[in-house]
Amino acid sequence: MTVSFPIRFQELEQQAKDRLDPKIFDYIQSGGGREETLRANETSFRKWRLVPRFGADVSTVSLAKKIHGETIQSPMMLAPVGMQALADTNGEKASICAAHKYGIPFIASTVSSYSLEEIAEACPNADRWFQLYYPNDEALAKSFVQRAEEAGYQAIVVTIDMATLGHREKDLTNQYSPFRLGKGMSNYTNDPIFQSYVASLSQEEMRTEMQKVFFKPGLNWLDIQELRKATSLPIYIKGILHPDDAEKAVEIGIDGIVISNHGGRQLDRSITSIDALPLIKERVQDQLTILLDSGIRSGPDIVTALALGADAVLLGRPFIYGLAIAGQLGVEKVVDNITNDLTKTLQLMGVNDVNKLDSSFIRHDS
């Protein structure tokens, strides 16, 4: 019997669960602490209600967005997710090609299964951004950025919510650590600087060395300012939730932010992204690009984020589940389904261009 590709998120998750090793599934699905934020990510979208208007011709709907002068075909991107070979052997190489089919950017993680060069080569015309876990080593940080530039990446996304790994109860119970298994090291082992550090070390010692440079709990605004000087690529900061931090990003010439609680995987009881958005937007207005993730599952979720002032959203677990179920085709099905939902949502709201969304289309259900 062939099982049809799931439409509902719950079924997507269930089919991925059926296919994956239980510990790997738990690693992907779970959140930090008691998973309060993970749950809130979904429920807080529902506190917003859409207010449709009548009279616009919605026979066609434009989803295209301009981000830094580049057009993306719909207001979404694939979020940086590490170690995608856990879901499918082709990992990031499958996901980036799926993203390219839909004309949306793929954001490659620092801890991807394949190196940033391999990912770029898998689909050379794809829009690609590089997510940086700022290493606790200046030379390595510079080298990552330089390699991303050389491999045609169009932006750097610095993730700032990883001072330490979240206290993930499921992974701790399962005693599962992708680090211990040596996953997600390709960008390190293929780096000339990293290679010079580990030349005479055993595999085991190399893994320890990688973990040592991975976390930079002392990461601060000066580091970001230095990075600003070191590259001419647009820089995004991912993990912003406070308006003061968004304002600081503007001050030092950052191009954009990703409002994110890391899909509820880091700080439990964190504010949700959609709840953080209104005050951040009020503070920074259009001074930088605003992206948002954590809990995006449907067309109405995307419309809510855009109506409140986001320029585009990032998809995390939904596309990873698609990848686990059917590789590249699975990612395409997920993007296709969410895109169709978005199109219909806009038509039913009387909006024929995604750029026309604003706060008049939304009301808080209090």
Ligand SMILES: Cc1cc2nc3c(=O)[nH]c(=O)nc-3n(C[C@H](O)[C@H](O)[C@H](O)COP(=O)(O)O)c2cc1C
């Ligand atoms: C398995 C997994 C691995 C992730 N790895 C990274 C990563 O390497 N870098 C990063 O910035 N965010 C990482 N994230 C967070 C995502 O970029 C994104 O913020 C989050 O998944 C969005 O929430 P959602 O899954 O509810 O859509 C990861 C998320 C998951 C589920």
Ligand SMILES: O=C(O)C(=O)c1ccccc1
């Ligand atoms: O699991 C994560 O959310 C994540 O970002 C990560 C952290 C360490 C290694 C790989 C991915």
